[in-house]
Every structure is written in structure tokens, then in C-alpha cells.
Amino acid sequence: MKHILFILVSFLIIQTSLGQNLPLLKISSDSNYIVTHDNEPFFWLGGTAWELIHRLGKEEIDKYLADRANKGFTVIQTVILAELDGLNTPNAYGEKPLINNDPTKLNEQYFTHVDYVIEKANELGLYIALLPSWGDKFNKKWGTGPEIFNTENARIYGELLAKRYLNYNNLIWILGGDRALENENHFEIVRAMAKGIREIDRNHLISFHPVGAKKATDFLNDKWLDFDMYQSGHSRTAKEYSYVLDSKKSSTKRPIINGEARYENIPDRFWEEKSHGWLDDADVRVSAYWSLIAGAAGYTYGCNDIWQMYDVSKVPIINARTDWQAALQLPGSSQMGFMRRIFEKLSWQKMILNQNLILNNNPENESYILSAISSDKKVVIAYTPIGNPIKIDLAQIDSKRINAYWFNPRSGKIKRIGDFENITPQEFKPWSSGWGSDFLLILTAENYKIDFKDLNK
Missing domain, CATH: 2.60.40 (Immunoglobulin-like)
Known part of the structure; x- marks a missing residue:
């Protein structure tokens, strides 16, 4: 009897770890929004935690995810091959993601850590919008790189990830990673990775995270793209609603998400020489309400200190000035939870x-x-x-x-x-x-x- 009970408990633990608590997501019948498999409206309230997997240990991950879940977030956007030297700087446990930077050879110890993030998120009722790689791994530009992808290894990498995470319900695939597609090779690498995923995995939604001030327009005719995503960027002059209005004019109808908007606690238009001050919680609210009232299917909150998991031991990126754990308490994130509550009461879809x-x-x-x-x-x-x-x-x-x-x-x-x-x-x-x-x-x-x-x- 004890042996049978042990087997039953073990089975239940395995089922929980495979992400069966949350429903799979799909596109609504009118192609405007995201819904659960039983057609319940899904409110995409995301948070950018690009360096979560790469920089944080389990206790810190638990703290971040619990904070976001408690504030009403539903999606966490993070990256396997992260932006900040994610290939060659080890994670919190000394592990690198790939063996010899070969996308066809995954380091099991690193990916066990990725598993933990997805499973912990599931426990807390969160979906993980997972970028297989940041864009500098196929188009370095201002990043660290190195550029490791070609069409063949991108497809194989996509297949490996799809097989590993096929049975996790709380997963959304996001390709791209803040880089322009500047030649045919860039397009083909992204398409190859999408093909590798989709040949194995027809359960999870796929989108594309574009460079700033763009939508996923480059792939609007590709069948693998389930929903559009735009990056309205980090400027008080941004007109976040305009991306949604433009998307609604397209003959190819898809939901659209504002996947990266004005970050809280970041210099306004940081790429310009002239100082414009700092973006604050009011910027977050304006960009969020403009996006959703215009008809976006969701909105992703971001904070400059949090995406990079900044602390005093790290080099600050874009003038990061607040420890990420302190930045969790900046007002913008709680206010996003308020927004979700009122919109859900108003049958927002x-x-x-x-x-x-x-x-x-x-x-x-x-x-x-x-x-x-x-x-x-x-x-x-x-x-x-x-x-x-x-x-x-x-x-x-x-x-x-x-x-x-x-x-x-x-x-x-x-x-x-x-x-x-x-x-x-x-x-x-x-x-x-x-x-x-x-x-x-x-x-x-x-x-x-x-x-x-x-x-x-």
C-alpha cells in the first residue's frame, strides 16, 4: 500500500512539474485576442525579465516571480541565450547554456535551471514567454554576441527546445530579440528556428519580438506567427496606440501585444545626446492604457533595473541606478495590477x-x-x-x-x-x-x- 501511495504521489508531482495546472492558450475566434483552450479571456500582463534565467539563483527567481504573481501579472518574458554575454558568462551556478557555443549541444545543467523557472512560474499561475535567444546571436550590432546561428543549427536548436518543453502548458515562444532583420540570412535563421519548433510543437503560441519602434511586420505572412508583437520603445513621445491601429488595417488579422514599452526608471530617449529626464510610473500607465484601449491583446511592463537584474556587483546598463530587488517596489508594477483588475471587470475584450x-x-x-x-x-x-x-x-x-x-x-x-x-x-x-x-x-x-x-x- 505504501508503495502504491508513493507511486501516486510521485505521479502527481511529475504532472505538476510538467505545467499541467495552467491551460494552453490559443487565438480567439475573432483573431483579436488570446484566450484559454476553453475560450476564457486571457489578460496578457507581462513583465520583462530578460536576464532572469542567466543572472539569478533559485531564491532570487522565487522572489521575483512571487512578487509579479502577487501583483496580478500573468506572463514573464525571459531569454535562454541572454543578451548580457549569455553565451560565455556562466549563470548563478557556473553553467553556460551550450557546449562550445554550439546550438545543437545543450548543457543539461543549464537547462535544468531553465526547467526550474518554467515550473516555478506554473506553480504561481504565470506563463513564461520564452525567447530561445536574444537577437545578437544572429545579428550582433551593439550587443556582445557572438553570432552563432545559421539556418541549419537554428532549426535543430528549435527542435531541441520544442521536444524539451512540449508538455509545459505555461509556455509561449517568442523569437527575435530586439534586432533588425537586415539581410535574407537573418530572415532565414528566424524562419528556420520557427520551423524547428513548429514541426514538433503545435500546442504553444509563437510570436516575434522586434527591434524598437517596430511590429513583427516582417513575418505577417508567415503561418507560424500566431500573434503580432510590437516594441513601442522608451520615449515619452511614443504613440503606443498607433501600432495597434496600424495592425488592425492589415489584411492578415492577428492579436497584437505591446511587448516592450516605456520602462520605469530609465532615461527618456536614452539614445539621444540631449537629456530628457527619466521615465516614471506615469509613463508606464499612459503607454499601457493607450495600448489596451486601442485594442491591444495585452501589455508588457518593464523596468530598466529589473530587466537586467541590476545590483551593485554588476556594470549598470543604460544608467541603471536601483537594485532590482528594491525596484520591485517602484509604483508602476502595482499599478499594472490595478489596470488588469478594472479591465477584467469591464469585459475588455x-x-x-x-x-x-x-x-x-x-x-x-x-x-x-x-x-x-x-x-x-x-x-x-x-x-x-x-x-x-x-x-x-x-x-x-x-x-x-x-x-x-x-x-x-x-x-x-x-x-x-x-x-x-x-x-x-x-x-x-x-x-x-x-x-x-x-x-x-x-x-x-x-x-x-x-x-x-x-x-x-
Whole structure:
């Protein structure tokens, strides 16, 4: 009896370690969003942890993943062959990923560590969006490299990874890695890796992480690309919504994710000689709300100190100035959790961008107001990045009376404005304005029930 019990317990442990707790993901029937295998909406709230596998030991990994899970994140984006000399600088346990930098020869000890990250994430309800390699391994540019990939070994490497991780449900493949595709060889290497994965693995979604200010446009006609991803970049002048609008015009319809946006605690436009100050939590919120209200299927938060897992023992990249463990407490990450909570209450996958709702002057600068209405015309949302008043065409809401609320993206709290007759137009003015005073206006039909009570606990 004890022997049978031991076998049963061992089986359950193995099943847990193979990532069976989380459902597989797929593309929604309308090709606009990501859903679970049983068609439940999936909110992609990602975090860039590019150096997680390469630089951290298990205790530190546990701390990072637990923090993100507790704040409502659903996806962690990380890399096997990492950017910061990931081939030749060993991980926290002295292991390099490949034998003699050969992508067809995996170092089992290093990949056991990769396994741990995926399995621990699964325990915490997190998906891992896994980059097989950073882009400098096929196009060095400003990185460390070396360039080790060709079409043959890229395909074999893809096959090896696909076989190893086929039974982990909490996995998403992300190819590319912040590099431009500058010649036909670059394209063929990416396609070869995708082919190697897809020939073995038809369970997991695949996307492509492009260089800054680009979408995965280069592969929009490739069948292996399940969803589009864009990198809107680290600039207060970025118009994150524009990438989504452009994607919606494509004849090839796919969900689109903002996979790398304005990082918290990074110099604004760091590549320019002129100083523009630092990006902060307000930048994070603006880029996130602009992306999602425009119709993105998800958003990925980032922090300059965290992607590189910076501490005082390491050379700071792009003026990193805060220990990554302290940076976990910067306000932007918690505010992303607030955003997920309110959007899920609003049935966000049924919201449709509608700028005709906005009647006041609305220049496309940092004050640009974005609005959307639900497919049943019962809910309207409008986001004002710097607290400018919002004048709304209420006639588009299907109700004789309207309930109105202000949601505070900084605190996650909601304030009831009141209910009133549907007389158009109506102007709503927040209680503060200026940079950092952003608000989400929520208008609902009289009998449309949303329980907001838990937001103010």
C-alpha cells in the first residue's frame, strides 16, 4: 500500500512539474485576442525579465516571480541565450547554456535551471514567454554576441527546445530579440528556428519580438506567427496606440501585444545626446492604457533595473541606478495590477475603440484622450493622461440614464460621480490635472451591473 501511495504521489508531482495546472492558450475566434483552450479571456500582463534565467539563483527567481504573481501579472518574458554575454558568462551556478557555443549541444545543467523557472512560474499561475535567444546571436550590432546561428543549427536548436518543453502548458515562444532583420540570412535563421519548433510543437503560441519602434511586420505572412508583437520603445513621445491601429488595417488579422514599452526608471530617449529626464510610473500607465484601449491583446511592463537584474556587483546598463530587488517596489508594477483588475471587470475584450465619443479638442500629444465603447453599447471608457476634462457624446450609449465613475489608475480606487439622464453632450472634469494625474472615466447603462466594491478595500 505504501508503495502504491508513493507511486501516486510521485505521479502527481511529475504532472505538476510538467505545467499541467495552467491551460494552453490559443487565438480567439475573432483573431483579436488570446484566450484559454476553453475560450476564457486571457489578460496578457507581462513583465520583462530578460536576464532572469542567466543572472539569478533559485531564491532570487522565487522572489521575483512571487512578487509579479502577487501583483496580478500573468506572463514573464525571459531569454535562454541572454543578451548580457549569455553565451560565455556562466549563470548563478557556473553553467553556460551550450557546449562550445554550439546550438545543437545543450548543457543539461543549464537547462535544468531553465526547467526550474518554467515550473516555478506554473506553480504561481504565470506563463513564461520564452525567447530561445536574444537577437545578437544572429545579428550582433551593439550587443556582445557572438553570432552563432545559421539556418541549419537554428532549426535543430528549435527542435531541441520544442521536444524539451512540449508538455509545459505555461509556455509561449517568442523569437527575435530586439534586432533588425537586415539581410535574407537573418530572415532565414528566424524562419528556420520557427520551423524547428513548429514541426514538433503545435500546442504553444509563437510570436516575434522586434527591434524598437517596430511590429513583427516582417513575418505577417508567415503561418507560424500566431500573434503580432510590437516594441513601442522608451520615449515619452511614443504613440503606443498607433501600432495597434496600424495592425488592425492589415489584411492578415492577428492579436497584437505591446511587448516592450516605456520602462520605469530609465532615461527618456536614452539614445539621444540631449537629456530628457527619466521615465516614471506615469509613463508606464499612459503607454499601457493607450495600448489596451486601442485594442491591444495585452501589455508588457518593464523596468530598466529589473530587466537586467541590476545590483551593485554588476556594470549598470543604460544608467541603471536601483537594485532590482528594491525596484520591485517602484509604483508602476502595482499599478499594472490595478489596470488588469478594472479591465477584467469591464469585459475588455468586447470594448471597441471609438474616438467619435470625444467631443472636446483632443490633440495627439501627451494629453491625447482615448475612448472605447462595448459591443452592446452599454459601457464607455475614456482615458485622460493628464487629467484634462472629457466631453462625451452620450447618445451612443444605449440607456436613458447613465452611471458615471472615475477610476484612479495610480491607486486602483474608484469614485462614483453619480447617475443622470442621458443628455448629450456631458463634460466630466477630474479633481486634478498635470503630468501624473491620469484618470479613467467609466460610464455604464443604468441597469448594467458591475461590482466595483472590492476596488476600494
